[in-house]
Amino acid sequence: MTLEWNSLSDEAKAPFRAQTEVQKKRYEEEMKNYKAKKLAEAAANSVKPSTVTTAVASAPEKKQKVTKLAG
Numbered sequence: 001m002t003l004e005w006n007s008l009s010d011e012a013k014a015p016f017r018a019q020t021e022v023q024k025k026r027y028e029e030e031m032k033n034y035k036a037k038k039l040a041e042a043a044a045n046s047v048k049p050s051t052v053t054t055a056v057a058s059a060p061e062k063k064q065k066v067t068k069l070a071g
Helices: 002-007 010-044 049-057
Strands: none
Touching: none
């Protein structure tokens, strides 16, 4: 699959890259809303904000998978 991707022209890759950008922006917006919601819930429930901030800050973030090729 990697060989196929690498053999594509930049023009052929463009739709996939555009889709990736759209998904990345959606993810970032959803995480922003999620964190704001959790902080608001904490305030409504009188939970110590520092506890929630720590929990939200450690919420699963998008992690890039890095693969090292042997060679």
